[in-house]
Amino acid sequence: MLLFFQIMFTEFIAEMGDKTQLMLVALTSRFKLRDIIIGTAAAILVLNGLAVLLGGFVSELIPTWLIRLIAAAAFLFFAITSLKGDDEEEEAKEENVSRFAPLTVFCTFFVAELGDKTQLTAITFGANEGMNAAVTVWLACSIGLFAADILGMLIGYLLKSKTPDGLLNTLAFFIFAIFGNITMHEGLGLLLGKNHPAVFPVTMIIAVLFILASTFVFMKRIHRDKAEPNE
Template sequence: MFMHTFLLVFIAEMADKTQLMVMALTNRYRARTVAFGMILGVLTISGLSVLAGDIIGDFIPMQIVQTVAALLFLFFGLSSLRAEDESGGSQGVNYRFPLISIAGAFLLAELGDKTQLATVAIAAHHQEHFAIFLGAAAGLILANILGIFAGKIIFSHLRENTVKVASAGFFFLFGSINLFETIPFSFPIIVGYSIVLMTTAYIVYSRSRRSLR
């Protein structure tokens, strides 16, 4: 069951929103910090999926989880646009617990995702829970380690401003998708939401750049 679960989760995670989120986080944090935070989130979500996957929805409505995840993505997107001072810190943003922030973001992104649901389904039909846990965790970790390396390689070949806009775009895209899936919007509201989001992003970026001059 280890190999079966590993291959299923690894393939499902490739190009998934959480892998792209991890790639974008490499622009904000050191690769080692992203890796350890991701692994902490992986172990947590894999344990929940195998041991209590079908109970999660009874205690925490999935709509609330997805909404919180969406807001977290949007926050990361806006913070990615903030310029850094000479000491490498973002103006006005204090990341005191990056490991917990990354693990929490990964956990929220994975709740209700196809990889988590696949792990729950496998665990419901087989009794080899420890092997399933190891396979799911290994698949998620390997896929996202590749994402971290890809993020570092891609961002190292882009200009700073391009990196900021690209990483923010990832977070805005998946945050908005999560929000639209959770709360039904009409087309005019979506247009208005997009205008407000882009205007806010432009203001944050412009003020941040001016503060360094």
């Protein structure tokens, strides 16, 4: 029992302030709390199960640079879609696509968390305690990680209910944009080499393209909002 609480507390502390916790705050502007809980819980159970049972196999099988680039692309995509906001057509489609929301949250969280320090913590505990304690390590890591992430969800929904319309979407945009560009830089650094002269220029080019795309989406949103009262 002491081992269980030790692992759970360690995982909880490791996740506090992590990018995935902040990511969940941003996801609350797009998905229902139920969908985020289902998707996050499933991703946590799978990730920690892989970490405990397979150790570093997943990280060795999938190049870290590829994981980072996929995560960066997901962050930037969510940044732009958060900036886009909601219109009547999207709201009409919401019922049809809502069943895919948990899967979307699962994939986003899974990619973002893969190879992160919390997963490395689970791998370390799994290696130290052995297969005899695999279930204990798996449950303790999962509960500790989920407890920290649930705080992110609750904070996001508290902000959503207390802030003006559009403010949380703007906050989500900046959260995803910042982590997207940072993760992109990390991925390029792992792919080309941290000190490679092309890493910074390529990162800047991607950032500029992202800014241009965001500006286009934002201007389109303004045009849409101005046109709605006249319809």
